[in-house]
Amino acid sequence: MTNVAIKIENVSKQYRLGVVSTGTLSHDLKRWWATSVMGKEDPYLKIGEANDRATKGTSEYVWALKDINLEIEKGDIVGIIGKNGAGKSTLLKLLSRVTKPTTGSIKYNGRIASLLEVGTGFHPEMTGRENIFMNGAIMGMSRAEISDKLDMIIDFAGIERYIDTPVKRYSSGMTVRLGFSIAAHLEPDILVVDEVLAVGDAEFQKKAIGKMQDVSKGGGRTVLFVSHNMAAVKSLCKTGILLANGSVDKIDNVENIISLYYGKSKAISSNLNDRSDRTGAGNFRYTSIFMYDKYDKSIVEIISGEYVKFVIDYRNKIEDIDPAKFIWGILIKDFYEHVIIGYSSIDTGLKLLQISDEGQIIIEIPKMLLRGGKYYVRLFASYKDSTPENFEDVIDNAFTFDVLQGDYWNTGVINRAANEAIVEFNIYSK
């Protein structure tokens, strides 16, 4: 018995850029002449460039995917990540047979259900119940199958009260709930999911991810999941695939892949003068940021619970600046863009006492009680108030540092159980 659920061999997909209709007929005729009459290869398959969105190419044909070779194991949950335009959606489209590959082949067993969108084929005039049957049938379920699961679907979606109301009266969240609930009850051999969980509230997202895990654990089914939500990818997937410019960059366990992805997408230097990825008027600018330990040594890595000092240099061109009206802020975000710590003059009420033309802001953190992982520092400054038009300087990933899991409690044991944060406590027994 084979253990491979999907085998992708040399799959490439070429797209033509620009307006499709211009010159279609002439290209079609040339293609037909070459392939059918002369018996040669398609002339347009030889040209084409790697799909780099930002650079202007010379060819109007690009390869959205180029020579993809993958074997996906049965029962695996695979997260596919990559920048916009890396070919993630194209790959999913090929897998769900919405379009065909230009070359190569994809082989699999069983039924593939694709969830590139929830509620495909929903008709706004039909009731929730009618749409369950319609959408279920589009996804390949039989009417008997849907009837059997109808109660479960309605229950999972949690919209029983609205089930006989036309879908046009639903909120977008309710539509997603209903659509996902139908898809979750499909029981396919291979489930292909695009970023459909983006809508819907947190509670439902959690439920949906749980359901997807059940799908894979329960029936040995294979799940392919594309998302920009790294937290979801990490908690759901075992294996990760990093796509870049239409090719497979790396396949590894999901955590390594996510680190690799972040490492690639965030170039970090503590000198901020040359950073172009900033917004704001720029009369006040941060020029550098450094992190020091208790011995005043510049570091980029600390052990959880240690002393840390941030030294931030700035340059100011605002004339007659009133320190009372100046707003500073520093946010520390984790891997998944969640803000973990936020210090600012708005929240803390701590204003700078003096602002010179060039100077330093020093922030001391006696105990950096963060769990292990990679963290990003966001700096921002504004004058008068914190509305976007008064932003002076905003730099998203001004600085990156790593926190190593440490022996915070001095027990000789690395804090394996340390979860979201470390909080000081006392314990008594009676």
Add this chain to the structure above:
Amino acid sequence: MEIFEKHIKPKSGLFELNLTELWEYRDLIYMYVKRDFVTFYKQTILGPLWFVIQPILTTIMFMFVFGNLAGLSTDGIPQPLFYFSGIILWNYFSDCLTRNSKIFIENQAVFGKVYFPRLVVPISITISNLVRFLIQFIIFTIVYFYYFFSSGSLICPNIYATLLPLLVILTAGLSLGFGIIFSSLTTKYRDLNFLLQFGIQLWMYVTPIIYPLNSIPANKQWMIALNPMTSVVETFKYAVIGQGVFSWIYLLYSFVFMIILLLTGIVIFNKVEKGFMDTV
């Protein structure tokens, strides 16, 4: 060695018509047909009555314009019967063709997200229009029997009435065939859509709907009969009313035409359905 039962590849065979797969999706065909009816009369007062109001009003208008003003012959058949019979057949053909010709463009949203045999859509459109045709046919029978009992001598149904199912199949097959060819080609060349829009109006005038084929000089009738719908309409009138031109040759021509058309249609449709998302 792994064995895989399903295979996604760039090209497929010419006649790779996967009927088993289509059969697996029969519930989807049913749902599409049902959806057509459920949504058709939601938020209307007259509801399903709209299915019959349209052909009745058209008949009245044709009686006024072509029957009275233009004074076109109806071959001795009572005008309401003559026009109504032509209109319901023609409506079935033209509605089906028009809707089938827009399949890819109108269903991009769904086709772009989910795979199912695309042939499900034209088949369900043809079936759902067939149901409408049958409802209109019931109205026709009522009108028919009224004239049959009030002026019985003129109306002599004959053995050829047994051909009625074949005529319906011919109409369905022709509109399906033309429809899927047009829809396949319009994904790339939208010009065809404009062509079809007025073409279908002109087409009606080369079909004996508002005039009997008899009114055309005998040596020129073949020109009108090149239109495969001609024999369908004429046979229908001949079979139930006893007036009109009946010819096995014309009928056979339409039948062969339909078979070739459907085969061509399926070949083109199959070729387009796999990659149309890139060109539409």
